[in-house]
Amino acid sequence: MPRGVVFSRMFRAILPEGQIMCEDYDRTDDGLRLYDESGDFIAFVPYANLHALLNEDVYNESERSIM
Numbered sequence: 505m506p507r508g509v510v511f512s513r514m515f516r517a518i519l520p521e522g523q524i525m526c527e528d529y530d531r532t533d534d535g536l537r538l539y540d541e542s543g544d545f546i547a548f549v550p551y552a553n554l555h556a557l558l559n560e561d562v563y564n565e566s567e568r569s570i571m
Contacts, residue, residue, distance in 0.1 A: 514560035517549050524549070529557065 517524045517538060526538035526546055535550040536557065 516558045516560060517547075517554060518556040518558065519549065519553055520555065525560075 513527055515526050515529060515538075517526065517529075517536065524538055524547055527541040528539045528543070530537045530539075535548055535552075536554065537548055538546040540546050
């Protein structure tokens, strides 16, 4: 990794109706449990409703094919 490069720990859960940003997540049998930077639970997203989970660094890239 190049010196001075800092990677984000933020993630985006991409859903049909929008996005949820989170700091961390846990995988379960039925979906993802999303948590904020304090470790507080934000949301549960069933896999059936999840289009993608992206690292914020990937989301900010100029390469549009990842979208």
